[in-house]
Amino acid sequence: MSVELDRLLKQYPILKDVMRKQPVLWKNPDYVVTPHYPVRGVGEDIIFSAIERFKRFRNLIKIAFPETNGTILSPISTLTHMKSELELIYQMPISGMLLLKRDDLLPVAGSIKARGGFHEVLAFAEKLAFSHGILQSIDDDYVTLLSKEARKLFQQYTISVGSTGNLGLSIGMIGSTLGFQVVVHMSADAKEWKKELLRKNGVKVVEYQSDYTIAVENARNEAANNDNTYFVDDENSSLLFAGYAAAGIEVKKQFDELGIKVDAEHPLFVYLPCGVGGGPGGVTFGLKQQFGEHVHCFFAEPLNSPCMLTGLVTKLHHKVSVEDLLLDNKTEADGLAVGRPSGFVGPIMEELLAGIYTLKDEEWLKLMYILYESQDIFLEPSALAGMKGPVLLNSTSHLQGVKAATHLVWATGGSMFPKDLRNDFLERGKLL
Numbered sequence: 001m002s003v004e005l006d007r008l009l010k011q012y013p014i015l016k017d018v019m020r021k022q023p024v025l026w027k028n029p030d031y032v033v034t035p036h037y038p039v040r041g042v043g044e045d046i047i048f049s050a051i052e053r054f055k056r057f058r059n060l061i062k063i064a065f066p067e068t069n070g071t072i073l074s075p076i077s078t079l080t081h082m083k084s085e086l087e088l089i090y091q092m093p094i095s096g097m098l099l100l101k102r103d104d105l106l107p108v109a110g111s112i113k114a115r116g117g118f119h120e121v122l123a124f125a126e127k128l129a130f131s132h133g134i135l136q137s138i139d140d141d142y143v144t145l146l147s148k149e150a151r152k153l154f155q156q157y158t159i160s161v162g163s164t165g166n167l168g169l170s171i172g173m174i175g176s177t178l179g180f181q182v183v184v185h186m187s188a189d190a191k192e193w194k195k196e197l198l199r200k201n202g203v204k205v206v207e208y209q210s211d212y213t214i215a216v217e218n219a220r221n222e223a224a225n226n227d228n229t230y231f232v233d234d235e236n237s238s239l240l241f242a243g244y245a246a247a248g249i250e251v252k253k254q255f256d257e258l259g260i261k262v263d264a265e266h267p268l269f270v271y272l273p274c275g276v277g278g279g280p281g282g283v284t285f286g287l288k289q290q291f292g293e294h295v296h297c298f299f300a301e302p303l304n305s306p307c308m309l310t311g312l313v314t315k316l317h318h319k320v321s322v323e324d325l326l327l328d329n330k331t332e333a334d335g336l337a338v339g340r341p342s343g344f345v346g347p348i349m350e351e352l353l354a355g356i357y358t359l360k361d362e363e364w365l366k367l368m369y370i371l372y373e374s375q376d377i378f379l380e381p382s383a384l385a386g387m388k389g390p391v392l393l394n395s396t397s398h399l400q401g402v403k404a405a406t407h408l409v410w411a412t413g414g415s416m417f418p419k420d421l422r423n424d425f426l427e428r429g430k431l432l
């Protein structure tokens with residue numbers, strides 16, 4: 001569906017800058033600082049049920065993926081050197097502490113997608129196991145889902161997903177481990193190494209010359225014509241969303257352990273790279289539930305793919321795409337190369353999200369290099385979008401009168417990134 005561009009530009013002048021590829025910082029006028037759950041019909045119960053499900057699967061995960069202790073958790077790093085570098089480069093002091101949430105280190109999938117993707121596949125496996133008598137009660141030992149009998153059942157089912165790369169990787173790894181057949185529909189942006197890794201694990205990869213929206217649509221249509229195919233709908237899934245949202249309680253626990261206070265005098269600012277919106281939206285949903293009025297979440301999007309921004313500004317959500325603004329959705333940040341936002345997440349973010357900013361590809365190449373040099377941390381391109389946040393927020397009213405803010409940059413992926421491909425990116429970043 002095409003929208004009337006003239007009308008949109010008149011009604012929402014910020015879209016003129018978006019169209020001209022000017023970096024913007026958009027403050028959400030409908031932001032509800034103190035949230036009330038349920039938000040747009042989605043209650044906090046989905047978070048607790050995800051946490052309970054992860055607990056039930058803990059022993060299974062520990063056995064299936066010996067490199068984990070059964071939990072899908074990521075650490076938090078303090079970025080002292082990086083903070084000094086940012087202050088130097090952007091010529092401004094950054095008030096408060098700079099922290100990095102290391103979803104790049106999440107086990108098995110190496111990205112934020114381990115949270116949502118694992119949760120949805122585990123939920124599907126659990127449901128099948130109950131309906132076929134392999135599980136009788138949620139108190140059963142879930143390790144039985146690794147039995148021959150369970151495997152024979154799962155092999156009869158195909159899990160299908162459309163992805164720019166990492167969601168496919170996450171679903172592919174957990175799905176194939178449980179015995180499911182997995183088909184990943186990869187958009188043209190997906191990197192070769194992600195496809196290879198999946199094929200090596202027995203996952204079928206369908207490649208597209210087109211973008212993510214088309215890959216998802218094809219996957220959805222194919223699944224609709226096939227009874228034994230379960231489609232993970234990245235544009236609409238509440239199970240994915242709940243898996244991401246479980247991160248809120250995780251951060252709260254970690255902050256308690258680290259002695260980091262979040263209150264009126266110590267507000268928390270969180271910066272999340274956004275593609276279709278499920279990952280960052282779910283995390284925002286979980287963080288707002290834990291920290292309420294004292295946390296403010298911002299999304300970061302590429303200049304060419306500001307889909308959530310366009311959807312939220314116009315409130316048209318999935319009914320509008322960046323192509324409607326004549327943007328080409330081309331970006332080096334493969335995980336963020338999404339032209340149309342989630343129609344499920346967008347309306348929830350109308351209330352929960354503080355704002356969105358956009359930035360140039362060159363900028364995160366530069367940030368990638370600086371982070372690597374100053375802290376010895378390598379992140380994939382998409383994962384650096386949040387790093388500009390503390391600099392941008394510093395000069396806004398959000399931080400006026402605030403003594404000790406905490407800035408939490410969400411590193412969404414990177415540990416699986418092949419070593420031999422890193423240098424090329426780092427070299428380019430160094431030149432900028």
Ligand SMILES: *Cc1c(COP(=O)(O)O)cnc(C)c1O
Nearest residue numbers: 166275276277278279335412413
């Ligand atoms: C998928 C992804 C994102 C964005 O998540 P969405 O759910 O698509 O908004 C950000 N960074 C990385 C590395 C990703 O893989």
